[in-house]
Amino acid sequence: MQNDPAILYSSYVLAHAPDFVRYGSKPTRDLAAEPELLEQMAGSLRSWDEVLAYPPNQTFIGNLTPDDLAAIERPWYENLVSDAESEGPFGRMITQAALYGLMKLCDDFDLLMISEALAEQARSELTGFEHRRDQITGATTDELTRFIDDNDGFELYHEGVVAGFIRSVHEQDASLEAHVLFENLACKATAVLAVSELLENSPINPEDVDYLFNTGEEAVGDRYQRGGGSLSKAVGEVVGCVNATGSDIKAFCAAPVHALLTAAAVVAAGLHKYVVVLGGGSQAKMGMKFRAHLRNGVPILEDCLASMAFIVGPDNGDAMRLRLDLAGKHPIGAGSSPQAIYQALVVDPLEQAGLEMTDVDRYAVELHNPEITEHGDGGDVPKTNYRTLAAMAVLRGEIERDEMDAFAAKHGMPGFSPTQGHIPAGVPYLAHAHAAMRRGELQRAMIVAKGSLFLGRMTQLVDGVSFVVEPSAGLTKSTEK
Amino acid sequence: MDLDDQANVNRLAEESSSEEMVVILGQPDSNSAGLFAETVTRGDPTWAGPLAGVPLGLPVYHILEPEIRQSMDADVYQEHVGLMELSADVDEIIKWVKFYREGGGDTL
Amino acid sequence: MDLKDKQVVAIGEREGVSGPSLKLLAESAGANVVFSVTQCFV
Numbered sequence: 001m002q003n004d005p006a007i008l009y010s011s012y013v014l015a016h017a018p019d020f021v022r023y024g025s026k027p028t029r030d031l032a033a034e035p036e037l038l039e040q041m042a043g044s045l046r047s048w049d050e051v052l053a054y055p056p057n058q059t060f061i062g063n064l065t066p067d068d069l070a071a072i073e074r075p076w077y078e079n080l081v082s083d084a085e086s087e088g089p090f091g092r093m094i095t096q097a098a099l100y101g102l103m104k105l106c107d108d109f110d111l112l113m114i115s116e117a118l119a120e121q122a123r124s125e126l127t128g129f130e131h132r133r134d135q136i137t138g139a140t141t142d143e144l145t146r147f148i149d150d151n152d153g154f155e156l157y158h159e160g161v162v163a164g165f166i167r168s169v170h171e172q173d174a175s176l177e178a179h180v181l182f183e184n185l186a187c188k189a190t191a192v193l194a195v196s197e198l199l200e201n202s203p204i205n206p207e208d209v210d211y212l213f214n215t216g217e218e219a220v221g222d223r224y225q226r227g228g229g230s231l232s233k234a235v236g237e238v239v240g241c242v243n244a245t246g247s248d249i250k251a252f253c254a255a256p257v258h259a260l261l262t263a264a265a266v267v268a269a270g271l272h273k274y275v276v277v278l279g280g281g282s283q284a285k286m287g288m289k290f291r292a293h294l295r296n297g298v299p300i301l302e303d304c305l306a307s308m309a310f311i312v313g314p315d316n317g318d319a320m321r322l323r324l325d326l327a328g329k330h331p332i333g334a335g336s337s338p339q340a341i342y343q344a345l346v347v348d349p350l351e352q353a354g355l356e357m358t359d360v361d362r363y364a365v366e367l368h369n370p371e372i373t374e375h376g377d378g379g380d381v382p383k384t385n386y387r388t389l390a391a392m393a394v395l396r397g398e399i400e401r402d403e404m405d406a407f408a409a410k411h412g413m414p415g416f417s418p419t420q421g422h423i424p425a426g427v428p429y430l431a432h433a434h435a436a437m438r439r440g441e442l443q444r445a446m447i448v449a450k451g452s453l454f455l456g457r458m459t460q461l462v463d464g465v466s467f468v469v470e471p472s473a474g475l476t477k478s479t480e481k
Numbered sequence: 482m483d484l485d486d487q488a489n490v491n492r493l494a495e496e497s498s499s500e501e502m503v504v505i506l507g508q509p510d511s512n513s514a515g516l517f518a519e520t521v522t523r524g525d526p527t528w529a530g531p532l533a534g535v536p537l538g539l540p541v542y543h544i545l546e547p548e549i550r551q552s553m554d555a556d557v558y559q560e561h562v563g564l565m566e567l568s569a570d571v572d573e574i575i576k577w578v579k580f581y582r583e584g585g586g587d588t589l
Numbered sequence: 590m591d592l593k594d595k596q597v598v599a600i601g602e603r604e605g606v607s608g609p610s611l612k613l614l615a616e617s618a619g620a621n622v623v624f625s626v627t628q629c630f631v
Contacts, residue, residue, distance in 0.1 A: 030529065253631070291527055336607045337561040366604075368631050376527075377482075377517075378630035379510035384568070384604045388509075391567035401567070419631050452603050452629035460609045460627065482600070486626050490598055493623055502596045502623075505615055507606030513630070517600055539598075540590070544606050544614065548590045554617035561610040569605070 005264035006319035006472060008311045010431040011198035012060055012091040014418070015099040015190050015281065015305040016052075018045040019157040023182060024286035024302070041290060042160065044300045046077075048095055051303060053080035056369045059416040060306065061088030062431055066413035076371055077299055090431040091197050091308075094126065096158060099305070101126035102189040105135040106238055111181050113139045113147045114156070114164035121158075128196065132238065153178035173223040180219065183283040187218040188231055190307035191280030192238045198276070198309040199239060209311075210272035212236045212246030213263055215255035215279040217421045220248075235278060244276070253366070253425045254451030255279070256308070257465045260427070263312035264322040264467075274313045281305025282420045289419070292376030301372045306420045308427060317474025320434050326353055328448070328466035336462060342392045345448055345466045357393045360411065360468070362436075362445045364429035365389070367417045385448075386412035425449035430469070437471040444470050482520050487530035490521060494537045504541040505549065506578065509569050514543055515577035522581045543578040545571050593619035601627045 021027055022041065031037055051057060055076040058064045063085060064072075073079050086093045094102075100114055101122030114122070119138030126136070139147065144165060148155065151167035158164070166185070169176035191214065199206050212232040219227030232246030249259040256279055263275035283305060290300045315321055328349040334340045350357065365385035374380050386408035393399045399407050417424035426447035436442035451463035482490075494502060504521045508514040516526065521539045525532040542549045544562055597620040599611035608625035615622050 291529065295527075335560075336609045338564045338606070339560060342564070366631065373630060374512065376630070377513045377628075379508075379512050379604075381604060381631055384509045387568035388564055388604075391564045394567055395564065404568070421631075424631070450603065452627070454608070454627050455629060460607075460625075462603055462607065462627070483626070483628060486600065486628070489624055489626075490600075493596070493598060497596050497623075501594075502598065503590065503592060503620070504598045504600065505611050507599070507601035507608070507611050508628075509602060509605035513602065521598075542590060544611060549592060549618070552590075552592050552618035553614045557614055557617050561614060562606055565605055 002314065003268050003270050004315040004321060005267040005312055005324065006315040006321045007260070007430060007434070007469060008204070008313050008316060008319045009198055009202040010090060010310045010434065011194050011201065011308065012062070012428065012431065013190060013194045013197060013307045014057055014060060014093040015096070015193070016048055016093065016303060017096045017099055017286070017305055018303050019096060019160070020186070020283060020305070021045065021287040021290065021300060021303055023179070023283065024288060025284040027287040027290055030291065040294055041300065044294055046299050046303055050077070050080065050299070052086055052093060053082070053084035055079065055081055056371070056416040057093060057304070058084055058088070060428060061092060062090030062435070063088040066416060066429070066432055069416055070414045074371065077301065089435070091194065094193065097121040098126035099189065100158065100164070101136045102193055103185050104137070105129055105132040106189045106192055107135070107185060109169070111169070111185065112164060112166050113144055115144060116140060118158050118163040175219070175222045175226045184218045184220050184231070186283040186305055187216045187280035188234055189280070190305045191216060191231065191235045191278045191309070194280070194307040194309040195235055195239045195276060195278050198311060202311060204274055204311055204313070206240035207243050209236065209241040209244045209274050209276050211266065211275045212241060212244050213259040213275065213277045214246065214248040215259045215277060215422050217252065217255070217282055218280070231280065232278070241276070251463060252451035252453060252455065253422050254449040254463050254465050255422050256425055256427045257447060257449035257467065260310060260312060260322065261324070261327055261465060261467055264324055267312055267314060268324060274311055276309055276311055278309040279422050280307045285420055289372055289376045289378070296375045298375055301369070302419055304418050306418045306423045308423060310430065315472050317472050319472045320430070320437060320469040321472055323468040323470060326350065326468040330462065330464035332461065336460070338388055339392070339395070341462065341464055342388060345464045346389065346392065346446065347396070349466065349468070356398050357389070357396065358398050360444050360446045361442050362413065362429070362433065363389055363411050364413070364426040364433070364445060364447045366450065367413070367415045367424045367426065367428050368419050369415045369417060372419050380415070382412065382415040383408070433469055437475050444468060482517055482525065482530060484530040487520065487525060487532045491531050491535060491537070494539060502539055504539050506541065506543045508574070509565055511570060511573040511577045514574045515581065518578040518581035541578060541582050543574050545569065546575055546578070595620045597622045599625035601625070603627055603629045
């Protein structure tokens, strides 16, 4: 079919931001109660070199495969990659100074002021964005002091010292309060870099993009429509998608999978040709597990913002076909039992095509880096998910009980994503899947995402969606040669 | 444990006697099950929430424990717990929840 | 442990057994579920 939808390109970005950790939701609350924690926190943050060489981060940008990562002994923060590169086949990692530069060039309302020294460092460490680089300006000490005195907001740090300030827009509007704007601007900036990388590394030009779906979890809006706004067009504007409009799909962590499915349907229907699905970083989640890390003598590992972007379009022969006929969803009436959830998300769509669970080469579930979560209350989330999938295969009589570990190892992978909400939800594997298909090593992968709807206290329900990707016909032929 | 949930558990414990109240957990691994059991018995070990330093000493069971399973509907149990029974490290989870329920020592 | 007429607090988890599932199970044993919640750590 002419409009067979496919994921054509993917990109992933990590922005190291150790001085942003204190403004994560958990650190903000804990530091207010115990200011003395700040010193302990500062002593447990990682350097750029450590973050760069951290094996899960190198996996995220594609310099290592998930199988490479599985072969590296834990703890990964002690077994760093030698000769680590900040650029990878799927994207890149940037420094905090570069992130400040990105936030400045994304700031259309003069919300953020940074020092001259930081602006200079930002310009030297952030490449590209020629059309907006002149927005990376710095302020003198006097200007910065005046800005701080004249505005509500809070000071921002770089390398441990005050180097900027972000202001509230409206003192009576909690939706436009400095902290909310900081989260939104960080999300926009990181998403901008992911989309920019995506388009630069593909033959598709910014002006070819017809539509953008943002999947980030930030609440953009003002007092009359908290969270009702959109980041998609704001991001598209910065990267030059002049022919696109867009909207946001909100579904907690499951949003990217909802959005990729929707994008594929939009392409299949012929409404739009090229649709970008994007998601910026979740500043609120930085340092979420920092207390557990401090208690256990582990470095504070939630020190990066992560972002990602994908282009969905008609199959070009070198892509991953997104099988709309094998889409899974957890319907409202399905019930909350794990069995009901996995039946709906995994088994039902496969059965429609006469497939068994073992016919899927790899499952990508919640890919949270276990090193971040298992010191606290979260355990190894991907491992739990793969064990559950294996148990499902046992219940279905596809494998024996003593084959569960082997199933999890063969069809799963270690978690390598930062705990950035919507980012880990299966989708960090997409570029790896595409690369493996190009190598002829992978015929079918299933992306499974779940969303914790109950967190918003409007329902006790969970959500989940899934889809299957397979190599384009062109890829299959090229590997047959 | 979520701070709001700690406050709720604290309030409910104050309103009823510990003979009437039972906490049932559903965590899939021993680490988090142990943490929750500790929170409702000895107090919040992370010292972050309303139960920090509040030893409620509530009777706490994991859904995988035979003691509470026996009185539940077997079909409903299979539907909602059957999968986790297969996938989780049942013995390890029960060991830690029991440890906190029984007052325990300093360590297991 | 006989759950009949007990006041049950059910603390479930998304990756394990959820709050609503625990509630259903406790009620099948005759308990009165006074609070049920699902936790998510990520």
